[in-house]
Amino acid sequence: MALEKDKVILVNEHNEWLGTMDKIAAHKEGRLHRALSVFVMNDNNELLIQQRAEEKYHSGGLWSNTCCSHPANGESSMAAAHRRLEEELGFDCALEPAFTLRYHALMDNGLVENEYDHIYHGNYCGIIKPEPAEVRDYRFIALDELEKQMKDEPGQFTAWLHLALPKFIAYLKASREPFTA
Numbered sequence: 001m002a003l004e005k006d007k008v009i010l011v012n013e014h015n016e017w018l019g020t021m022d023k024i025a026a027h028k029e030g031r032l033h034r035a036l037s038v039f040v041m042n043d044n045n046e047l048l049i050q051q052r053a054e055e056k057y058h059s060g061g062l063w064s065n066t067c068c069s070h071p072a073n074g075e076s077s078m079a080a081a082h083r084r085l086e087e088e089l090g091f092d093c094a095l096e097p098a099f100t101l102r103y104h105a106l107m108d109n110g111l112v113e114n115e116y117d118h119i120y121h122g123n124y125c126g127i128i129k130p131e132p133a134e135v136r137d138y139r140f141i142a143l144d145e146l147e148k149q150m151k152d153e154p155g156q157f158t159a160w161l162h163l164a165l166p167k168f169i170a171y172l173k174a175s176r177e178p179f180t181a
Contacts, residue, residue: 008033008070015100015116020073030104030112036077037068037101037160038085039168040093040122046140048124050089052158053136059107061136064158065165068117077118089138090129095120098171105159119164121171143169 008026010018011034026033040048050067054060067088071080078095085092101117130138141149146165150157 007073008035009073011116013102013116023070024111027107027111027113030114032114032116033070034077035068035070035115035117036081036084036120037117037164038066038081038095038120038122039098039164040066040085040124042123042125042140044140044142046142047146048089048128048138048140049146049161050130050135051137053132053134055133059158062158063156064161065168068160078120081118081120088131088134090131091124091126093122093124093126095122099167101160101164101167103160103163105163107159113160115160117160117164119168119171121168143172 006023007020008023008031010021010026010031012018012032015034021031021033042048048066049063050065051063052060067081067084069080069084069088071077075083078097081095082092098119098121101115101119103113103115103117105113107113128138143165147169150162150165154162
């Protein structure tokens with residue numbers, strides 16, 4: 001069965017499936033839909049970020065997390081995360097579910113991001129082969145440096161990264177704290 005990559009999965013506030021809709025139409029109407037965001041770190045504790053290709057339907061040229069997308073109908077968010085790592089950056093790695101994020105943001109071109117976002121975390125230190133139609137540039141960056149750059153130049157970063165990064169940092173801190181009984 002071919003994936004319907006031009007459609008998004010509409011959901012309610014509890015992430016329950018309601019149906020599918022054309023991706024652009026859903027963003028024009030601001031319909032709540034399922035999404036995914038991937039945060040990949042290297043062994044130096046740096047985050048892989050990408051500059052979105054200018055041709056993207058929104059937020060072109062802005063810096064964002066490792067990759068993000070929407071699962072196709074019948075595809076799990078985890079499977080879509082692995083698929084999009086391969087399609088956008090030419091690699092795959094083990095991923096763990098980190099948390100979910102519900103957000104609503106107006107985009108620069110009048111589209112609306114209204115997403116129930118599944119956040120995944122992974123580690124990778126190998127070769128990266130970005131797809132030019134998806135990714136203009138990429139780099140690994142220390143989290144404190146990224147926070148500083150986002151504060152100094154907020155317009156250079158995607159709306160969802162501004163919302164997800166603080167939660168991702170909190171997730172990392174909580175997952176690295178030693179367990180005490």
